[in-house]
Amino acid sequence: MSISDSTILSVQDVSISYLAHRGKVRAVSRVSFDLHQGESLALIGESGCGKSTLNLGIIRLLPKTGRIDQGKILYTTRDGRVVDVLGLSEREMREFRWAECAMVFQAALNSLNPVIRVRDMVYDTAQAHGRHDRVQIRKRMLELFRRVRLDPERVFNAYPHELSGGMRQRVLLALGVLLNPQVVILDEPTTAVDILTQRTILEVLRELRAAMGFSIIFISHDLSIAAEMADTVATMYAGEIVEIGPVEELFYRPRHAYTLGLLEAVPKLSVGAQELVSIPGSPPDLIEPPPGCKFHPRCPFVTERCRREPPPLVEEAPGHRVACFESARVLAHSQPVR
Ligand SMILES: Nc1ncnc2c1ncn2[C@@H]1O[C@H](COP(=O)(O)OP(=O)(O)OP(=O)(O)O)[C@@H](O)[C@H]1O
Ligand SMILES: [Mg+2]
Incomplete structure (x- = not known):
């Protein structure tokens, strides 16, 4: 062992x-x-x-x-x-x-x-x-x-x-x-x-x-x-860890659309009465989960491949693993050029 x-x-x-x-x-x-x-x-x-x-x-x-x-x-x-x-x-x-x-x-x-x-x-x-x-x-x-x-x-x-x-x-x-x-x-x-x-x-x-x-x-x-x-945060979706990494990485540089969605659903005091963005839809049935990435029916970044193939959990930055084919787009979205 x-x-x-x-x-x-x-x-x-x-x-x-x-x-x-x-x-x-x-x-x-x-x-x-x-x-x-x-x-x-x-x-x-x-x-x-x-x-x-x-x-x-x-x-x-x-x-x-x-x-x-x-x-x-x-x-x-x-x-x-x-x-x-x-x-x-x-x-x-x-x-x-x-x-x-x-x-x-x-x-x-x-x-x-x-x-x-x-x-x-x-x-x-x-x-x-x-x-x-x-x-x-x-x-x-x-x-x-x-x-x-x-x-x-x-x-x-x-x-x-x-x-x-x-x-x-x-x-x-x-x-x-x-x-x-x-x-x-x-x-x-x-x-x-x-x-x-x-x-x-x-x-x-x-x-x-x-x-x-x-x-x-x-x-x-x-x-x-x-x-x-x-120190470390793991995002779970429909029974899987879809993203895991050091806390600052995950919260400031999320690479999974679901983590990003969770973060965007948190009301921010600084922006006042702004409408709360929440993730559309609801979690899947765990008896017959959808094929491919289980998050795909709710994902704004979805592609054909996500509907077919389950993404593996891959280390994309030190200690930061994510299961998303479109993680680069998610990251770019979470890091708008200021
Ligand atoms: N005793 C049980 N029999 C059948 N299904 C169950 C049982 N307990 C939990 N489940 C199902 O297993 C899944 C995971 O449930 P679990 O309680 O682990 O979720 P959770 O993330 O802890 O939720 P919460 O945030 O509400 O506490 C859910 O789909 C739930 O309906
Ligand atoms: Mg619980």
């Missing part, structure tokens, strides 16, 4: 599908990327493009109807061993999900059991993972609560309903990193909270990351948050 030196997580040619009444939903198609030590990767793309499915696949928490059809997921442990995540036993997986690669869920606000105090949830979780030293766990948890700017004693003994949404989100973040994981996956950690709470969550996340040095996979619908939090 090969994996480069600083790579913590290597996702190689992974496809995931769900079995539905109508047929096989191809939710993730042949996705590959490497996550490096300390790197923060943002996944962007419209609702239903496969962001959550990809992450659930990585930690093998897909619902029963979900299946990893192909590909490899390799992970480098702290002591330098490379493990094949898809080959781990259920027991090894439980350890992996907390001690190595922790996930903080979308809409996690409701995932706290209302009749269980925070401390008991912490102890229960620890116990389920074979950690029985309560004194040690309590000490570490209180320290992390302080780090995420919570009043440690009060929160530790509280019931979830006594905490605000933002506080609960921070509780889950602190609990997620209790065992010092190398990777933290955050699925829309800031949706369903107000903008000030959002700021606090991002700040504590940044501080935690600086202190603990974990890598991040971050899903957000908010491009300004992605721009702020990410």
